[in-house]
Every structure is written in structure tokens, then in C-alpha cells.
Amino acid sequence: MKEILVLAEHRRGELRDITFEMLSMANRLAGENDMTVTALFLGHEASDLSDGLKGACDSIVIMDDPKLANCNADPYLVAMELVLKERKPLLTLIGHTAAGMDLAPALATRLSLPLATDCLEVNLVEGRLEVIRQIYGGKINAYLTMKPFEQYLISIRPGSAAAEAEQGKSGATETVPVPSWENLKGRRFLDYLEAELEDIDIAVADILVSIGRGIGKPENIPVAQEFADAIGATLACSRPVADKEWLPKSRQVGTSGKTVNPKIYIALGISGAFQHQAGMKNANTIIAVNKDPRAPIFNVAHYGIVDDLFKVLPLLKEKFTKK
């Protein structure tokens, strides 16, 4: 039977959600196409972690070596090369995460495998692999049919499926030999660093007023700040605003910033790239103001205002200060 291989992602002693999301996807595909699902666990002395995969796959392949303790693309590439050459899975899934983005392109090149990155959906249609991904910052969906190959590599956008540890499986564990580590290129993992976040914690705020590149320039920030003050909200932002240091990095919402679950999230001039959505889509109520009716933020917002934020804000603020 053909195999779907899922690279288990873990960091600092925890399996990451993307692992179970990919396993959900793989189990669905395997069910539809009569295939088996294998989780590949690269790590060191971490059976408590690899055991956590049992309920979500048919088998677990473990490679254990001190070099694999932390995700480092250099040894990971050599390890995966060995596994993929031995097992020849029809499909290998890797997360489109900081770890997976660092690994998948070089792996595909090394093994001459086709790779489609950042896919939301994967299907096998009459033996042909079809994927859906987004381009132009999420404004266009692209449906790709891959040419026929014996093996495919696909990286999966986080949040594309449910992350469930129990999927009615009981995967058997198998430990495989490590490679001889000849082809390493000398990249060394040194340390993890936690960004220092002085300033305030946006994750505890009930109401967030969040500004994006649409705010235009730092001189405009008081307009948003005054509105936030009027409704007792905290100011947050998308990445470009933090990149330009218009607001401190601690105010950034998204995959590389913070995940927030406020009662109300008001997005002003934010397009809604998936990395931003990942940090705010679970807010109870999302209100988005954007002059582009096709901005992806409207796909996760509950209420939308299609207009210029500089026209909306003064009027909206008045509703709270006049009383």
C-alpha cells in the first residue's frame, strides 16, 4: 500500500499543532485513496513526544540522534534523504512553518522531488496530485495540478485542518538507523532566544484596535490611539507597523508575534495575510475596516466596513465621546 509520510514537528519538548493538522489531512487522504499514514519523528531521547503521535497515524518511524535534538536543517536534510530514499512515500507532508520552510525547498532539490509550498488543501484525483494555495498575499486562489512523479513533497499552511491528537489510530513504533552524517555542511544550532517584550501584553486585553500598513505613516497613529482610548481598547498592529518600529514589536499580532483572543478585534488597514489571521482569527468579534472589498481580512471578520479608515475613525470615535 502506498504511504503518506508526515514530518512531526516539535520544539523544546512539545509536539507542535501543525503535526496533528497534517496528520488529519493525511488520514483523510489515506482513507480516500487506500494508503497508510506514517509519522516521521526525528529527535533525541524523546519517546514521550513520539508516543504522543500514536493516536493519529498507522505507524511512527523514529530516528534518534543527538544531532536531531533540535530542528536543524543541516542534519535533518541528511536524515530525511535517507528515509525518503528507503521508504519512497508517494507523498511527504512538511509544515509551512519556520522549521518546515527552512527544510522543504532544499530537500526537494536534493532528491529532485516536486515541491508545492504553503498549500491549504491536497487531493489525489485519479492518481494526479492537486493542491490549492494562495498567491498575491491571499487575494487569489491558485489550483495547481502537479505533473506525474513517483514522490511528491508538499508543505502545508498551519491552521488548514483540525489539530487532533486522537484520530482513532494506534500507530506502531519503529526505530530506524541513523545516516553516517557525511554530507553535513557545518550549520550549528546554538541557542533559542525569547524576544524581550517590555511594553504591555496585548494578549490580556479585552478589546484590541489593531493597525496595519494602511495607517500610512507614524504621524497618523494618534488617530487610532485616540479611538482606542475612547473605547478603552489597547493598540496592536500587523507586522509592517512593528517592522518599521512605529509600534513596539510586543504589539504585533500573528504567527511571529502574539496570538490574541479578545472580545473584540478591530482591524484597521490590515489586508489579512495568513500569518496575521493566525494570530487573531479566534477573537470573539472581529470588525475590519479596509478600503479594498477583496482584502482577505473580510474572510475572517464578522463585520466589515469597506471605506477609508481615516473617514471612519473620527466619526466612530464621536459615538463614544459625545455622551
Next chain:
Amino acid sequence: MNIVVCVKQVPEVADADLEINKEGSGIEREDLVMDINEWDNYAVEEAVRIKEALGGTVTVVTLGDEDSEDVLRRALAMGADEAILIDGEGFEASDATGIARGLCQAIRDLSFDLVLTGVQSADDGWGQVGLVLAEFLNLPYASMAVGVEIEGDKAIVLRELESNTQEKVELPLPAVLTVQTGINDPRYVSIMGIRKVRNIEIKETEAQGLGLSEDEIGAKGSSVASRKLSLPPVGEGAEILTGSLGEICEKTAQIIRDKGGVE
């Protein structure tokens, strides 16, 4: 330190009304404003800063049509020394591997210590070209750099991970890095600045000149058989508030009061 930076010209789409072409394979680009890919702008700035600190040269390279000379001029105005334009003819419908092949052939014989690319391109968003290139060049790499220190023949790189976490890695040089936004504060480029570099000669080269055959690039060299584009339905999910601006704000204020318990 000699540094090569790969830069790409992309359409600005955040504010634009995108239209898909008749064939459904691409978007209509005529009315779109073109600019340097945001990530690549940070990469050029990083390269110029390293050069300013340690000496050496910065060479920028792009694969595209004639108009993409603009992004090269822009990079020269920021402080790059040399520029290479690879003619995109034959590369249409290339996947990331095809593009990386072109870039690899154009730079492989240059002498460099560092190759920088952006993390991803704003249009295709593959997030692939930099690492495919690293593998073609048989070099160590690190993606998503938010900090780079050169220490002798090594680079100490801060890689961005999720949730405000970073990892520090060490790489022997030469190496390839993909640069993340926010790593620096890119300098402003004025029209005057671009005028000043108008006499710098841009080296032009094409696919055949790079020794690439037709089936290594373009649609033939791509692992994608076909691509159909569609616009997601407008505002799927969101209730778009309608009426006069005053009415819309009144409704919004009510929502904020109801859902947030705001007075």
C-alpha cells in the same frame, strides 16, 4: 565580504483590484504599480550595511523583463556596486526551481562570501528560491534571518521562529541567507539617487548564454502541469455594513457596545 543579492520586481497588490486573465492562468498586470519585493529591499539594505562595515562589493541580480532594470537601479542607488539582469524570456511559467537555475548559473562563477535573497516573493509566495539556490550552489544556508553578524569566516544568524522566539545558528562562509522583514530599516531611495547611478552598466544575459536548455526552465522544467486561478468570493463570512457613513458608524458603535460591554 562580497555579497550577491537576488531581487525581484513584483506588482503592488494590497490596494489593487486584481483581475484574472482570460486563460485563468495569471493576472492582468498592465495597470499595476511595480516595485521591489518587500523582503528583497531588506536584503539589499543588509548587504549594503555589511559592506559598509567590512568592505567588499555588493552585486544585485534579477531575473525578469526589461522593466525589472528598475529594481536593479534602485538597489544600485542604495549602495550596490554591480547589477546583472537575466532576461526572463523562456522562464515564463517556471517554478521556483527554474528561477533558481537561472540565478545559479548567473552567479556561480562570481566570487562571493554571502548570497542573500528575500524569505518569499509577495506575488508567488513560494518561499523557495533562496534555499533551492543554496542547494544548487552546494552551500550551507539559513532562512528567515532577522539578525546577521559576521565573525571571521563564520556568520552568526538569528532565525525567526514562531511566537516571538528566535534561534541562533552558526554557518561557515560562504553561505546563503534568506532575509526577513524588520531585520533593519531600509534607507530611503530618492529619484536623485537613482539618477546618480544611471551610468552604471547593467550586465545582461539570457537563458542560452547561461547554458540552460529549454526543458530545464519554463513550463517544461516546472513540476506544475497546470494552474487555474480564481478570486475568492468577496467578504465570505463578514457582514459588510451598509448605509451612509453615519449609519455604518452608528451600527459599529452598537456592535462594540454589545460585544465589548463598552459604555
